[in-house]
Amino acid sequence: xxxxxxxxxxxxxxxxxxxxxxxxxxxxGLPLEPGGATELETANTPNLDALAAQGSLGLSIxxxxxxxxxxxxxHLGLFGYDPLKYDIGRGVLEGLGIDFDLGPNxxxxxxxxxxVNESGIITDRRAGRIGNDIGQPLCEKLDKIEIPGxxxxxxxVKEYRLVIVFRGERLGGEVNDTDPQQTGVPALAPEPRDAAxxxxxxxxxxxxxxxxxxxxDDAPANLLTMRGIAKRPAIPTxxxxxxxxxxxxxxxxxxxxxxxxxxxxxxxxxxTLDDQMNRLHAAWNNYDFFFVHYKYTDSTGxxxxxxxxxxxxxxxxxxxxxxxxxxxxxxxxxxxHSTPAKLKAHSWHPVPVLLASNHCRFDGSTSxxxxxxxxxxxxxxxAKYLMIQALAHAGRLDKYGA
Amino acid sequence: xxxxxxxxxxxxxxxxxxxxxxxxxxxxGLPLEPGGATELETANTPNLDALAAQGSLGLSIxxxxxxxxxxxxxHLGLFGYDPLKYDIGRGVLEGLGIDFDLGPNxxxxxxxxxxVNESGIITDRRAGRIGNDIGQPLCEKLDKIEIPGxxxxxxxVKEYRLVIVFRGERLGGEVNDTDPQQTGVPALAPEPRDAAxxxxxxxxxxxxxxxxxxxxDDAPANLLTMRGIAKRPAIPTxxxxxxxxxxxxxxxxxxxxxxxxxxxxxxxxxxTLDDQMNRLHAAWNNYDFFFVHYKYTDSTGxxxxxxxxxxxxxxxxxxxxxxxxxxxxxxxxxxxHSTPAKLKAHSWHPVPVLLASNHCRFDGSTSxxxxxxxxxxxxxxxAKYLMIQALAHAGRLDKYGA
Numbered sequence: 060x061x062x063x064x065x066x067x068x069x070x071x072x073x074x075x076x077x078x079x080x081x082x083x084x085x086x087x088g089l090p091l092e093p094g095g096a097t098e099l100e101t102a103n104t105p106n107l108d109a110l111a112a113q114g115s116l117g118l119s120i121x122x123x124x125x126x127x128x129x130x131x132x133x134h135l136g137l138f139g140y141d142p143l144k145y146d147i148g149r150g151v152l153e154g155l156g157i158d159f160d161l162g163p164n165x166x167x168x169x170x171x172x173x174x175v176n177e178s179g180i181i182t183d184r185r186a187g188r189i190g191n192d193i194g195q196p197l198c199e200k201l202d203k204i205e206i207p208g209x210x211x212x213x214x215x216v217k218e219y220r221l222v223i224v225f226r227g228e229r230l231g232g233e234v235n236d237t238d239p240q241q242t243g244v245p246a247l248a249p250e251p252r253d254a255a256x257x258x259x260x261x262x263x264x265x266x267x268x269x270x271x272x273x274x275x276d277d278a279p280a281n282l283l284t285m286r287g288i289a290k291r292p293a294i295p296t297x298x299x300x301x302x303x304x305x306x307x308x309x310x311x312x313x314x315x316x317x318x319x320x321x322x323x324x325x326x327x328x329x330x331t332l333d334d335q336m337n338r339l340h341a342a343w344n345n346y347d348f349f350f351v352h353y354k355y356t357d358s359t360g361x362x363x364x365x366x367x368x369x370x371x372x373x374x375x376x377x378x379x380x381x382x383x384x385x386x387x388x389x390x391x392x393x394x395x396h397s398t399p400a401k402l403k404a405h406s407w408h409p410v411p412v413l414l415a416s417n418h419c420r421f422d423g424s425t426s427x428x429x430x431x432x433x434x435x436x437x438x439x440x441x442a443k444y445l446m447i448q449a450l451a452h453a454g455r456l457d458k459y460g461a
Numbered sequence: 462x463x464x465x466x467x468x469x470x471x472x473x474x475x476x477x478x479x480x481x482x483x484x485x486x487x488x489x490g491l492p493l494e495p496g497g498a499t500e501l502e503t504a505n506t507p508n509l510d511a512l513a514a515q516g517s518l519g520l521s522i523x524x525x526x527x528x529x530x531x532x533x534x535x536h537l538g539l540f541g542y543d544p545l546k547y548d549i550g551r552g553v554l555e556g557l558g559i560d561f562d563l564g565p566n567x568x569x570x571x572x573x574x575x576x577v578n579e580s581g582i583i584t585d586r587r588a589g590r591i592g593n594d595i596g597q598p599l600c601e602k603l604d605k606i607e608i609p610g611x612x613x614x615x616x617x618v619k620e621y622r623l624v625i626v627f628r629g630e631r632l633g634g635e636v637n638d639t640d641p642q643q644t645g646v647p648a649l650a651p652e653p654r655d656a657a658x659x660x661x662x663x664x665x666x667x668x669x670x671x672x673x674x675x676x677x678d679d680a681p682a683n684l685l686t687m688r689g690i691a692k693r694p695a696i697p698t699x700x701x702x703x704x705x706x707x708x709x710x711x712x713x714x715x716x717x718x719x720x721x722x723x724x725x726x727x728x729x730x731x732x733t734l735d736d737q738m739n740r741l742h743a744a745w746n747n748y749d750f751f752f753v754h755y756k757y758t759d760s761t762g763x764x765x766x767x768x769x770x771x772x773x774x775x776x777x778x779x780x781x782x783x784x785x786x787x788x789x790x791x792x793x794x795x796x797x798h799s800t801p802a803k804l805k806a807h808s809w810h811p812v813p814v815l816l817a818s819n820h821c822r823f824d825g826s827t828s829x830x831x832x833x834x835x836x837x838x839x840x841x842x843x844a845k846y847l848m849i850q851a852l853a854h855a856g857r858l859d860k861y862g863a
Contacts (some may be wrong), residue, residue: 066528066545100508113495364644418803420831421495438811438841440526451809458807459524459573460531460544461550461689 063139064300066459067450071302076388076453078303079339082137083375084314085132085357086430087397087410089115089415091365098356098365098400099411100428102372107392107427114390114415116424117437121396127407133395134317139301139351139446140294143172147320148232148289153222155319156312157214161291161376164333166230166259169287170213170221171238172197172280179245184238185219186280194218197280204269206262213370216312219280223266231256232290234263245282263288296322297348301450306342309337309352318350332374336381343385360398361405368400389416391445392427409437409439416452465541465845466702468500469852473704477842478790478855480705480750481741484539484716485777486532487759487800489812489831493767498800500758500767501813502830504774508781508828509794509815516792516817518826521847523798529809535797536719540705540752541848549712549722550634550691555603556624557721559616559716563693568632568661571689572615572623573640574599574682581625581647586640587621596620597827599682608664618714620683625668633658634692636665641686648686658809667703675772698724699750703852710737711754720752734776738783745787761808770802791818793847794829811841818854 121128121136122143131152134141150167171188172194184271198215201223205211209227216222220251233252238244249263263285274281281305297305299322302309307318308326323345328338336350342349353375359367375392382390390413411432422436433439437448450456490500505514523530523538524545533554534544552569563569574588574596600617603625607613611629618624620816632647635654641647651665665687676683699707701724709720710728717727726748730740737753744751755777761769777794784792792815813834835841852858 063525066525224541281575418491418808419495420491420499421834422835423496434836436835437526438520438835444526447525448809449527451527453530456527456529456809458529458531460534460548461554 062432063141063447064212064295065298067139067447067456070456070459072449072455072457073302074454076347077343077385078389078453079351079382079387079391079451080137080349080449081351081353081382081390081392081394082134082355083353083372083394084403085360085396085398086372086394087399087406087408088298088360088368089397089401089408090397091401097429098368099372100176100430102369102376104373104376104427107375108425110379110383110390110392111424111427111431113414113419114364115419115422116427116432116435117182117412117414118409118429118432118435118439119393119412119442120409120439121308121442125407127405128396130313131317132355136442137393137395137445138321139443140321141443145292145294147292149253149287150222151287151289151291152313152316153216153220153287154224155316156314157222158212158215159212159222159224161224162226162290164226164228164230166225166232166288167291168223168263168285170223170283170285170363172219172221172283174279175282178322181239181242181244181246181284184242184284189219189280191215191218193280195219197274197277201270204266204273206265210265221283223285225259225262230259230262230404232288234258234260234288236287237263237267237285243246246282249285249288259288262332263275269328279293294320298322300347301446302455303348304346305350306346307350307352310335311352311354314352320456323350332378336378339382340385354411355369356394359397359446360400361403363403364398383413389414389449391449393445410442412445414452418452464663465543465849466697469541469849469858472859472861473852474857475704476856478857479787480751480791480851480855481784481789481793482539482751483753483755483777483792484536484796485755485758485774485783485794485796487762487798488774488796488808489799489801489808489810490770490804491799491801491808491810492764499831500762500770501774502832503760504771504778506775506778507828508778510827512781512792512794512817513815513826513829513833515821516815517821517824517828517839518834518837519814519816519832520811520831520837520841521795521814521844522811522841523684523844527809527820527863529807530798531807532715532797533719538717538844538845539795539797540719540723541845542723543845547694547696549694551689552624553689553691553693554715554718555618555622555689556626557718558716559618559624560727561614561616561624562628563626565693566628566630566632568627568634568690568692570625570665570687572625572685572687574621574623574685575648576681577684583641583644583646583648583686585681586644586686589770591621591682592674593617593620593631595682596623599676599679602675606668606675610668612665612746613668620833623685625687627661627664629659632661632664634661636662636690638689638765639665639669639687648684651687651690659692696722700724703750703848704857705750706748707750707752708748709741709752709754711752713754713756716754725752734780741784743786758796762802763805765805767802791816791851793851795847812826812844814839814847816854820854836851847857
């Protein structure tokens with residue numbers, strides 16, 4: 060089957076259009092009661108509603124119907140990369156997110172400090188959620204670990220989270236997590252899933268043996284678990300597949316990492332949406348495409364706080380005029396997945412999409428919500444096709460065939 | 462992945478049903494202003510609206526969401542052939558469209574007479590749009606060109622357009638266009654894209670060298686450019702994949718060529734829709750399936766003439782009673798793509814589909830338009846599935862599996 064990017068490589072056309080993809084993480088929701096309104100439908104969003112009247116709505120399926128995506132597949136889909144083709148390990152995402160320059164010989168691992176008792180039983184999977192003031196120096200100690208034949212890098216991410224990178228020849232990236240996802244049991248052994256990863260698993264084991272010694276007096280952070288042990292996949296860039304100079308304005312490491320993976324420049328900004336909008340304005344002339352990421356519709360959804368998610372959705376609404384001041388050719392507002400407060404988790408429900416441009420087939424919508432999106436002109440489609448739609452509406456694709 | 466035709470070959474069932482596929486080229490449109498009506502929605506189409514009430518509506522995606530198709534992929538999709546699998550060169554389409562019998566050793570090329578100045582710079586890509594009275598004898602002169610080792614055929618198509626065919630052993634069909642798509646520059650050299658086409662490129666170069674000499678006194682048609690240099694692909698016929706004896710009633714060469722490519726008989730008719738309807742009536746007993754092609758909804762769209770496209774859509778409406786007099790089992794009215802007057806070009810927007818038969822699940826529609834199709838019972842689907850739907854509604858498919 061033809062890869063979507065084989066088409067976009069071949070059909071891409073340059074022009075002066077500007078595209079903005081505003082991702083409100085976990086945007087899609089659920090009503091608390093049958094017949095009720097979702098978070099997005101409950102929120103007072105006059106700017107999004109006005110934009111809906113000028114554009115087309117739809118619902119996107121992040122991976123496949125019924126599949127709840129993590130942040131990685133959710134964003135890759137939005138970026139136009141088949142999330143079933145590009146499977147990106149969590150370790151790689153975390154590494155990219157802290158600006159660690161991962162090379163082809165690197166295996167990256169997401170680490171979590173944890174607390175173990177004298178029998179090696181995990182009593183707290185997040186080491187009492189230690190602060191940066193504790194996590195940072197512990198990572199510096201771990202960074203001194205030496206293992207013959209490989210370089211070892213340990214970098215602090217945030218609080219109890221860290222990244223470990225092993226750099227060496229012929230290291231496979233197929234090793235199971237050691238995090239047992241529960242307390243009351245010991246960590247799992249790092250098990251290789253293929254022959255090429257047997258040595259990687261041995262290196263993980265040796266690292267964990269030394270780490271137990273290094274951290275023995277550092278309770279509650281007296282050990283760590285490993286997750287998402289993986290190598291960086293070969294993934295084509297936005298410039299190559301779409302002909303777009305792309306920039307990301309994202310606060311959280313994970314999303315910066317995802318954007319870097321597809322070749323976006325990462326623009327630093329303050330932590331508020333207003334800071335991000337200022338950065339967007341400042342960088343407007345330097346790029347064709349902007350990915351703006353807003354985290355808090357997801358985190359409030361994961362907290363199960365319906366009212367807080369409504370409030371965060373209303374905050375997203377306030378930035379729309381700042382975007383529209385720039386007169387973008389195409390604006391898309393959507394999420395990478397749904398995070399209904401009712402479920403306190405990422406879900407499989409299709410995600411509202413609003414695409415506004417001068418070339419939309421309008422669908423009579425006057426509000427942006429799950430129900431209006433269900434009847435919208437973009438229909439229900441796999442997220443991986445969103446970027447083609449965006450390029451089409453921006454006049455950046457030639458026609459296919461004579 | 463299972464090919465659609467593996468299924469239809471296996472499940473096809475013969476009966477006395479008659480199917481009509483009326484393609485109003487470029488049928489889909491856009492409103493000129495947000496909230497406005499499209500060309501189809503503006504047109505007064507009482508017959509189509511009545512048919513909509515007896516059938517099911519839907520929207521078809523010609524290739525993939527966001528991809529604007531040329532006429533070739535647009536029609537192949539409607540005919541049930543995956544347009545991403547069957548990629549057909551323009552030269553092949555033009556050759557088939559003038560009844561040139563292309564064989565497996567033929568490379569076909571679409572030629573355009575052009576005007577060059579004394580420095581070889583193209584000053585008019587269509588040679589002042591010369592008439593047939595000029596183009597025809599120039600093609601006869603060019604047809605006399607001889608190149609050692611290959612047979613050379615030059616045939617006039619229409620006005621400034623011609624077809625060149627090189628017949629010989631081991632000629633690859635992968636050579637780039639020489640048309641630079643702009644004036645003020647010389648034509649491009651014919652560049653091979655693979656080793657097997659190096660000799661084809663040399664033959665193109667030699668032909669163009671001789672043509673410059675033959676045409677030197679024939680300004681404004683004193684040279685030609687080459688486009689869509691290609692060989693005929695292996696494509697299964699309607700008879701084989703669907704068990705249908707199929708006929709095409711199309712005026713323009715391109716569409717006759719497409720129909721011939723999938724094994725349809727080409728029925729000659731006069732140039733008007735009324736002539737085409739007369740031909741349909743005359744041939745009714747001889748075929749199971751009729752493809753009727755109407756060009757002018759596309760050409761008025763490409764002209765950007767909203768009102769003219771509305772008028773041409775109303776002309777299409779007038780032929781519906783002529784079709785229904787024949788009591789067809791299944792009638793489909795659709796387009797091969799959208800050509801919104803607003804965009805003056807083929808677009809990616811999904812195309813309205815009307816399918817009427819006695820076995821429809823009715824959807825309450827009372828008019829045929831983009832908005833009613835969006836809510837229609839056929840849903841939004843890839844065009845390549847339309848023929849399976851047609852066969853099903855005609856009782857021509859057995860069930861799949863026990």
